[in-house]
Structure formats: C-alpha cells, structure tokens
Amino acid sequence: MKRSSVLAFFAAALSACASRPAAPAQAGRAYFVQAGCAACHRIGSSGNAVGPDLTMVGFRHSPQWLDMWIKDPQAWKPGTLMPKKDIPSDARAAIVAYLAEQKGQAWPKGGRPWDGVASAAERGRLIYLRAGCVACHGQNGAGGYPNNNVPGGQIPSLTGVSEGYSRADLIAKIKSGVPSPAKADAAGPAPLVWMPAWGQVLSDAEIGDVADYLLALKPGAASDGW
Ligand code: HEC
Ligand code: HEC
Structure with missing residues (x-):
C-alpha cells in the first residue's frame, strides 16, 4: 500500500469510529491486514496459504487461546514459522474478536473449497x-x-x-x-x-x-x- 492510501485508509477508519460505536471485530479485520497476517493466512477467498486457513478458526479455538497464541506463538509451539509481532494489546484484542467470529461465513456462498469437487x-x-x-x-x-x-x-x-x-x-x-x-x-x-x-x-x-x-x-x- 502506498503511504497516501495508508493515510486515507486510517482516515476512513477513524471517521467510521467517530460515527458509530466501536466494533472491535471490524477494526480487527483492518489490523489483521495491517499486521501482515494475510500474507500467510487465508480467510474466505483472500490471503495466502503460507500458514493455516483461518476461515473457520473461531469455531476451533477459544478467544483465550487465540490471544495467547498471537501474543507469543513461540511460547506455545517452539519452532513455529509464525512470527511474534509486537501488536498493542487493544489491536490484538480487536484481531482476536475478528478471528473469534470466523466460523465459516466468509466462504463464498456455495463455494467452499471442496464443494463440487468430484473426487x-x-x-x-x-x-x-x-x-x-x-x-x-x-x-x-x-x-x-x-x-x-x-x-x-x-x-x-x-x-x-x-x-x-x-x-x-x-x-x-x-x-x-x-x-x-x-x-x-x-x-x-x-x-x-x-x-x-x-x-x-x-x-x-x-x-x-x-x-x-x-x-x-x-x-x-x-x-x-x-
Ligand atoms: C510468516 C507467516 C505467518 C504470519 C505473518 C502469520 N502467521 Fe499465523 N501461522 C503461521 C503458521 C505457519 C501457523 C501454523 C503453526 C505451525 O504450524 O507452526 C500459524 C498459525 C496461526 C493460528 C492458529 C491456527 C489454528 O487454527 O490453529 C492463528 C490464529 C494465526 N496463525 C493468526 C495469525 C495472526 C493474527 C497473524 C498476524 C498478527 C499471523 N498469524 C501472522 C504463519 C504465519
Ligand atoms: C483445535 C484443535 C483441533 C482441530 C482443529 C481438530 N482436532 Fe481432532 N483432536 C483434537 C484433540 C485435542 C484431540 C484429542 C482428544 C482427546 O483427548 O481424546 C483430537 C482427537 C481427534 C481424533 C481421535 C484421535 C485418536 O487418536 O483417538 C480424530 C480422529 C480427530 N481428532 C480428527 C479430526 C478431524 C477429522 C478434524 C477436522 C475436521 C480435527 N480432528 C480437527 C484437536 C483438534
């Protein structure tokens, strides 16, 4: 992202915050991209497959585990390829709220990766x-x-x-x-x-x-x- 578009993005995010009550999960989605998580993880049809698909991550893990993992992946699984990032705790809480919501609804309708596969x-x-x-x-x-x-x-x-x-x-x-x-x-x-x-x-x-x-x-x- 170019610097000007990054600034425009934050300006838009700020005005969205000012006009409605804070929606941590929505902010979490922006932080997720900003912190580089999508470079390795897919949600629905966006992101990359360098790590697990997170489209159903909120179904398989508790918010408590997600927070602990994101804070320090090596502490839970020494040797993991997932980097430790210094994310401020309010941004991390928003990312956790966003991930906790991911129970498969981001798949395109009727388009889950295995739908229609013959074998x-x-x-x-x-x-x-x-x-x-x-x-x-x-x-x-x-x-x-x-x-x-x-x-x-x-x-x-x-x-x-x-x-x-x-x-x-x-x-x-x-x-x-x-x-x-x-x-x-x-x-x-x-x-x-x-x-x-x-x-x-x-x-x-x-x-x-x-x-x-x-x-x-x-x-x-x-x-x-x-
Ligand atoms: C360099 C690639 C990379 C980046 C960047 C990355 N991850 Fe990961 N992540 C992984 C890998 C690989 C795993 C699987 C753990 C393992 O096998 O060691 C993982 C696992 C996870 C899991 C657990 C998945 C599950 O279902 O158990 C979550 C949640 C997660 N990452 C969230 C994030 C978030 C949030 C960010 C951004 C702050 C992020 N990741 C950034 C590579 C990455
Ligand atoms: C969030 C982590 C998690 C995910 C995701 C998960 N499992 Fe498990 N699974 C476990 C744990 C923990 C156990 C051990 C349960 C116990 O104590 O008996 C287990 C046990 C099992 C067992 C029994 C193994 C044995 O030795 O008796 C099978 C089979 C299994 N899982 C299949 C699956 C399949 C298929 C999926 C995906 C559809 C899946 N699991 C996803 C955590 C997970």
Missing part, C-alpha cells in the same frame, strides 16, 4: 486442510502440535487411526469431538485446545469424506502444504 479423496483432503484439521493434527496427520496438561503434552497424530477405529467409530468421533480432553494432572488446569464437534459445521457426507482421507493416511508422507 471423494480430494474432497476429504480439502476439508482436512481448509476446515482446519491440519492446524491441530499437522500436515498428513503427522501431529507435533502441543496441548497443555494432556498425557504426552500433544494433540494426537492421526496416521494410526486405520488401526484403532472402524469407519463408523471414526465418523462418530469426528462428529461429536472431545470437548474436555483428559487431563494429565487431574488437579491441573483444563487443556486449552479441544477436539471440536464437527457435526455442528460439517454434513455427514463431509465427515465421511474426511474420515476416508484419515483412513488412507500413511506415516512419513511428504508435506502437503496448507
């Missing part, structure tokens, strides 16, 4: 990536993502589900999720990341497609992008 295997792969399973279970289900106060300290990898689950049990698990993962230390805090109940946002057919994708996963597959 069931490809639909399953696209759901895994774009609905955001990948953000917690890793590329190709390889795992490596932390959680607090859970046995082993990590969200499970999914490369072994074909051994542990029947197709029907796998579908049931994905549909209902695990709202309160078992704690490692019963007296310790609740885990901050849980398995969402995907039946709230995905149809039975979509859950069947992603289950088939998981059943075909093999350990050690090459990176599959975001």
Whole structure:
C-alpha cells in the first residue's frame, strides 16, 4: 500500500469510529491486514496459504487461546514459522474478536473449497486442510502440535487411526469431538485446545469424506502444504 492510501485508509477508519460505536471485530479485520497476517493466512477467498486457513478458526479455538497464541506463538509451539509481532494489546484484542467470529461465513456462498469437487479423496483432503484439521493434527496427520496438561503434552497424530477405529467409530468421533480432553494432572488446569464437534459445521457426507482421507493416511508422507 502506498503511504497516501495508508493515510486515507486510517482516515476512513477513524471517521467510521467517530460515527458509530466501536466494533472491535471490524477494526480487527483492518489490523489483521495491517499486521501482515494475510500474507500467510487465508480467510474466505483472500490471503495466502503460507500458514493455516483461518476461515473457520473461531469455531476451533477459544478467544483465550487465540490471544495467547498471537501474543507469543513461540511460547506455545517452539519452532513455529509464525512470527511474534509486537501488536498493542487493544489491536490484538480487536484481531482476536475478528478471528473469534470466523466460523465459516466468509466462504463464498456455495463455494467452499471442496464443494463440487468430484473426487471423494480430494474432497476429504480439502476439508482436512481448509476446515482446519491440519492446524491441530499437522500436515498428513503427522501431529507435533502441543496441548497443555494432556498425557504426552500433544494433540494426537492421526496416521494410526486405520488401526484403532472402524469407519463408523471414526465418523462418530469426528462428529461429536472431545470437548474436555483428559487431563494429565487431574488437579491441573483444563487443556486449552479441544477436539471440536464437527457435526455442528460439517454434513455427514463431509465427515465421511474426511474420515476416508484419515483412513488412507500413511506415516512419513511428504508435506502437503496448507
Ligand atoms: C510468516 C507467516 C505467518 C504470519 C505473518 C502469520 N502467521 Fe499465523 N501461522 C503461521 C503458521 C505457519 C501457523 C501454523 C503453526 C505451525 O504450524 O507452526 C500459524 C498459525 C496461526 C493460528 C492458529 C491456527 C489454528 O487454527 O490453529 C492463528 C490464529 C494465526 N496463525 C493468526 C495469525 C495472526 C493474527 C497473524 C498476524 C498478527 C499471523 N498469524 C501472522 C504463519 C504465519
Ligand atoms: C483445535 C484443535 C483441533 C482441530 C482443529 C481438530 N482436532 Fe481432532 N483432536 C483434537 C484433540 C485435542 C484431540 C484429542 C482428544 C482427546 O483427548 O481424546 C483430537 C482427537 C481427534 C481424533 C481421535 C484421535 C485418536 O487418536 O483417538 C480424530 C480422529 C480427530 N481428532 C480428527 C479430526 C478431524 C477429522 C478434524 C477436522 C475436521 C480435527 N480432528 C480437527 C484437536 C483438534
């Protein structure tokens, strides 16, 4: 953005603030672009795929976790490619409010990335990536993502589900999720990341497609992008 257009943008943002009560989520959208988040993340059809798609991020994470992650990604996941940015706390709160609202409504109507894709295997792969399973279970289900106060300290990898689950049990698990993962230390805090109940946002057919994708996963597959 050129300097003059940046100034015009802020002038417009300021006058919008003056004329109506503050809408943090709306301001958050501007901060999200301004802080360079869209250089790596997609929401709906805009942004880049250098990191996870955030179109449904408000469905899969709590505002509390989002705030902690954005404040210092390395503190939660050492080695992550997501940079730590010094964002003032009110701007960060607005970004969190904007992200917390993202529950899939930014997909163009009837145009979710997997809609109309003929191959069931490809639909399953696209759901895994774009609905955001990948953000917690890793590329190709390889795992490596932390959680607090859970046995082993990590969200499970999914490369072994074909051994542990029947197709029907796998579908049931994905549909209902695990709202309160078992704690490692019963007296310790609740885990901050849980398995969402995907039946709230995905149809039975979509859950069947992603289950088939998981059943075909093999350990050690090459990176599959975001
Ligand atoms: C250089 C690329 C890059 C930039 C810039 C970036 N991120 Fe990320 N982000 C990532 C990557 C990669 C991950 C996945 C974490 C991992 O695999 O280590 C991630 C993960 C996330 C997640 C968690 C996704 C999920 O569903 O679990 C959120 C939320 C997020 N980023 C928000 C932001 C925000 C807000 C900004 C701007 C302040 C931002 N990111 C800037 C690369 C980036
Ligand atoms: C916000 C993080 C998050 C996202 C996104 C997520 N999961 Fe999970 N998932 C978890 C956690 C945490 C567990 C472990 C639950 C427990 O304690 O039993 C889990 C468990 C599972 C399991 C059971 C694994 C096992 O070893 O028994 C399956 C299968 C699974 N997830 C599939 C999916 C699919 C498919 C998607 C996308 C549609 C998805 N997950 C998205 C966090 C997530």
